[in-house]
Amino acid sequence: MKLFKWSKLVLAASLLVVGFANAADYPERPITGIIAWGAGGGTDTVSRLTTPIAEKILKQSIVLANRTGATGAIAAQAVYSAKADGYTVMFHAENPQLYQVLGLSPLSYDEFEPVILSVQGSTVIVVHKDSPLKTYDDLIKAAKASPGKLSIGISGVGGQPWVTGTLLKKVEGVTFNPVAYDGDGPLVTAMLGKQLDVSGLAVGAATQYIKNGDLRALAIMKNSPNSSLPEIPYITKLNPAFNDVMKASGFFYGVYVKKGTPQPIIDKLTAAYKYALNDAKFVDYAKTNGLDVLGLTGKDARTFINTWRSQMSWLIYDAGAGKESPEKFGIPKPASK
Amino acid sequence: MYTGLEGFLVPFMSITLVWWIGVGTFVGLYVGAIPGLSVTMAVSLLISFTFTWDVLPALAIMVGIYTGGVYGGARSGILLNIPGAPAAVASGFDGYPLAKMGLAGEAMGLSTTQSVIGDFFGIIILALFAPLIAQLALSFMPRDYFLLAFMGLFLVGSLSEGNMIKALVTAFIGILVGLIGMDPETGQGRMTFGSLPMLGGIHFVIVMIGTFGISEALVQLQTKVHPVKQQITRVTPRWDVIWDNMWLTFRASTIGVVVGALPGTGGDIAALMAYDHAKRTVKNPYPKPFGQGAYQGLIAPECACNAAIGGAFVPMMTLGIPGDSVTAVLIGALIIHGLRPGPMLMREQPEFFWFVVGSLVLANIFLYICGMTGIRMFSKIVEVPKPIIIPIIIVLTFVGGYSIQNSIADIYWMIGFGIVGYFMKRYAYPVAPLVLGVILSPIIDSNFRRGVQMTHGSVMGFFHEMTTNAIPLVLLAMMFLTLVVANAKVSAWVKQLLGKKP
Numbered sequence: 001m002k003l004f005k006w007s008k009l010v011l012a013a014s015l016l017v018v019g020f021a022n023a024a025d026y027p028e029r030p031i032t033g034i035i036a037w038g039a040g041g042g043t044d045t046v047s048r049l050t051t052p053i054a055e056k057i058l059k060q061s062i063v064l065a066n067r068t069g070a071t072g073a074i075a076a077q078a079v080y081s082a083k084a085d086g087y088t089v090m091f092h093a094e095n096p097q098l099y100q101v102l103g104l105s106p107l108s109y110d111e112f113e114p115v116i117l118s119v120q121g122s123t124v125i126v127v128h129k130d131s132p133l134k135t136y137d138d139l140i141k142a143a144k145a146s147p148g149k150l151s152i153g154i155s156g157v158g159g160q161p162w163v164t165g166t167l168l169k170k171v172e173g174v175t176f177n178p179v180a181y182d183g184d185g186p187l188v189t190a191m192l193g194k195q196l197d198v199s200g201l202a203v204g205a206a207t208q209y210i211k212n213g214d215l216r217a218l219a220i221m222k223n224s225p226n227s228s229l230p231e232i233p234y235i236t237k238l239n240p241a242f243n244d245v246m247k248a249s250g251f252f253y254g255v256y257v258k259k260g261t262p263q264p265i266i267d268k269l270t271a272a273y274k275y276a277l278n279d280a281k282f283v284d285y286a287k288t289n290g291l292d293v294l295g296l297t298g299k300d301a302r303t304f305i306n307t308w309r310s311q312m313s314w315l316i317y318d319a320g321a322g323k324e325s326p327e328k329f330g331i332p333k334p335a336s337k
Numbered sequence: 338m339y340t341g342l343e344g345f346l347v348p349f350m351s352i353t354l355v356w357w358i359g360v361g362t363f364v365g366l367y368v369g370a371i372p373g374l375s376v377t378m379a380v381s382l383l384i385s386f387t388f389t390w391d392v393l394p395a396l397a398i399m400v401g402i403y404t405g406g407v408y409g410g411a412r413s414g415i416l417l418n419i420p421g422a423p424a425a426v427a428s429g430f431d432g433y434p435l436a437k438m439g440l441a442g443e444a445m446g447l448s449t450t451q452s453v454i455g456d457f458f459g460i461i462i463l464a465l466f467a468p469l470i471a472q473l474a475l476s477f478m479p480r481d482y483f484l485l486a487f488m489g490l491f492l493v494g495s496l497s498e499g500n501m502i503k504a505l506v507t508a509f510i511g512i513l514v515g516l517i518g519m520d521p522e523t524g525q526g527r528m529t530f531g532s533l534p535m536l537g538g539i540h541f542v543i544v545m546i547g548t549f550g551i552s553e554a555l556v557q558l559q560t561k562v563h564p565v566k567q568q569i570t571r572v573t574p575r576w577d578v579i580w581d582n583m584w585l586t587f588r589a590s591t592i593g594v595v596v597g598a599l600p601g602t603g604g605d606i607a608a609l610m611a612y613d614h615a616k617r618t619v620k621n622p623y624p625k626p627f628g629q630g631a632y633q634g635l636i637a638p639e640c641a642c643n644a645a646i647g648g649a650f651v652p653m654m655t656l657g658i659p660g661d662s663v664t665a666v667l668i669g670a671l672i673i674h675g676l677r678p679g680p681m682l683m684r685e686q687p688e689f690f691w692f693v694v695g696s697l698v699l700a701n702i703f704l705y706i707c708g709m710t711g712i713r714m715f716s717k718i719v720e721v722p723k724p725i726i727i728p729i730i731i732v733l734t735f736v737g738g739y740s741i742q743n744s745i746a747d748i749y750w751m752i753g754f755g756i757v758g759y760f761m762k763r764y765a766y767p768v769a770p771l772v773l774g775v776i777l778s779p780i781i782d783s784n785f786r787r788g789v790q791m792t793h794g795s796v797m798g799f800f801h802e803m804t805t806n807a808i809p810l811v812l813l814a815m816m817f818l819t820l821v822v823a824n825a826k827v828s829a830w831v832k833q834l835l836g837k838k839p
Binding site for chain 1: 378381382384388475476477478479518519521522537538600652656657658659665669670672673675677679680681684783786787790791793
């Protein structure tokens with residue numbers, strides 16, 4: 001019996017040693033990077049730009065794969081199902097913070113640890129260049145004239161284009177007919193092919209088409225002008241009623257690991273990606289694509305994503321689009337009103 | 338469009354670029370030949386590998402890998418009846434029977450020449466008609482993708498191997514497997530039985546490797562067939578075989594380019610559709626009927642999946658939209674190098690477009706060289722004793738299967754489908770319709786629902802729109818022709834109905 005106890009102790013000790021060794025040697029083998037959105041979209045590009053720089057710091061390759069669908073919940077599930085050992089890293093946007101309210105998944109960023117919040121971006125409302133809708137007012141008038149008739153491209157319930165539609169419903173009282181695609185890339189295709197009347201797109205994904213004249217930008221969902229599209233009006237300028245909801249606007253891309261990942265491993269990843277964000281190539285990319293570099297880590301990152309969640313969850317719930325009350329998950333109401 | 342034409346010559350002028358394209362093509366051929374190791378993965382890996390390089394050599398090696406990889410998939414399909422890549426599923430249907438007849442060398446030679454011809458066809462279309470094809474790709478609405486994938490289901494008939502009921506059974510299983518996972522719109526789990534790993538669905542390549550690879554290994558372990566002595570005196574295919582089938586080559590390549598250019602479909606569907614087309618239109622295949630060793634059954638898919646490369650570059654270069662999974666990764670690679678393919682790049686740096694065309698041409702020349710020189714060595718694989726070759730295959734499929742999503746659950750699925758595939762083969766159920774179902778059902782599912790959303794939830798409206806637009810009408814007409822004209826029984830019946838009695 002005594003021997004048994006001893007062996008248990010030895011086992012525990014050795015496990016502990018192995019655990020430490022793992023963290024110290026991390027990363028010993030290639031890391032899997034799961035990108036929650038489709039190739040060619042915003043999340044994808046930022047991930048693929050920063051990762052090779054981070055790889056150099058980590059001295060290990062990060063194999064990136066896109067796992068799309070269900071507003072990124074499939075990717076979140078996949079990373080959640082993997083071990084919390086830092087070998088499965090998630091590249092995701094803001095969406096998981098809305099899963100609970102929308103009844104998409106029981107997961108949220110509470111189940112993940114932010115490695116870094118890379119950038120914050122905005123959505124731009126676009127129409128095809130041949131569209132009769134010339135301005136934001138035209139869009140609202142047309143939508144009021146035929147409620148629920150204009151098709152709006154969304155990337156699944158809870159994605160930014162969908163949030164844009166909900167905001168328009170809340171503030172302007174207009175409704176659209178949502179059509180779901182697999183992210184920014186397919187949405188651009190659908191917009192260029194005139195399949196949709198209007199869509200929200202990430203500024204980064206839409207810029208080249210707007211500058212080339214293929215798509216027309218009506219408004220940017222932000223409370224200040226965007227650096228890459230300075231001539232496009234921002235929404236609070238068009239209608240000050242948006243001031244309240246634009247306090248926590250837009251979307252953000254970040255790098256996450258499953259909760260329970262040893263802190264030394266997270267620190268290593270954070271250091272690598274922090275370095276990547278300062279890379280000249282990346283800074284250049286962010287500038288030309290209208291993204292603000294955030295670089296939030298640790299507690300700052302947690303505060304940011306939680307504030308964002310309270311604002312958006314309650315907004316969606318109050319708009320009648322949520323399946324569950326944010327209260328059920330202990331999401332506090334936004335502090336300032 | 339024709340500005341910056343000088344970019345075409347750039348890859349030919351630099352010895353470094355020629356070298357990297359050659360290396361890429363050579364490596365791609367082997368990556369493609371190993372089941373599960375995909376071109377997409379190879380190119381993704383190269384992004385980090387070439388991160389510090391200049392953009393031109395980085396792109397050169399990726400173009401080489403792409404060209405070599407698409408072609409390489411047919412190798413293992415012909416020699417072992419295990420397709421190395423989804424695009425090569427159809428190449429084994431007749432390629433393997435040819436190898437069993439001792440014609441492996443000639444089959445590989447034919448696959449090489451036809452791949453090169455198909456490739457060139459795709460490149461020419463890319464160079465001359467890119468904006469036109471891109472517009473066609475953009476006009477494809479969800480309902481058209483629905484129809485196209487639905488038309489793909491007709492393939493079940495071609496793959497039935499004589500027993501329609503059995504083929505339908507496996508196709509239905511495939512469709513069901515394709516639906517497993519989260520609903521594309523609502524995120525509800527479907528057929529997941531509350532299990533987390535199943536929520537992500539089952540990757541179609543896993544199903545393919547299982548049903549083709551593992552099951553074939555099991556079947557071959559059981560049956561004691563002595564390896565066929567291969568006639569490797571003849572490697573270059575006979576000129577008359579190529580010449581006789583020029584018209585088929587042209588049609589198959591056209592299918593390849595168009596299907597490849599559509600952002601929602603790629604070389605795998607193109608190759609299957611081309612095989613179906615060949616089987617329905619070629620009256621006298623030789624040396625044996627389809628499925629038993631017909632040159633035509635190898636020519637069509639090989640042309641199509643390689644022509645799809647040029648097709649996939651069309652939307653990528655002109656619109657900045659990927660034509661398939663490889664071009665999606667290529668776009669990512671170029672953005673990392675500060676170039677965003679699309680209309681702006683076409684206007685500001687048109688020579689870049691021509692650089693891509695030039696690299697593709699060069700890669701294609703290397704493809705012919707690498708393809709033709711390796712045949713004698715590859716032919717020996719068929720003659721290797723089973724106890725040696727089969728464990729190697731199994732190990733390779735496991736490595737390949739795991740590497741797709743780095744998921745151990747995928748390995749279990751692969752073994753599971755391997756056992757299912759084994760019993761299907763034992764009881765003469767064709768396995769190809771199962772893979773077909775898995776590939777097509779997500780396309781049908783998501784596009785049907787997208788289309789219905791676009792008609793404001795009206796299913797009638799969805800089908801009504803098909804009759805009032807050009808593309809769905811053309812697709813419907815093609816379906817009608819396939820069903821009626823190409824079917825001897827039905828067309829005889831129609832003739833009788835019209836009073837043309839003998």
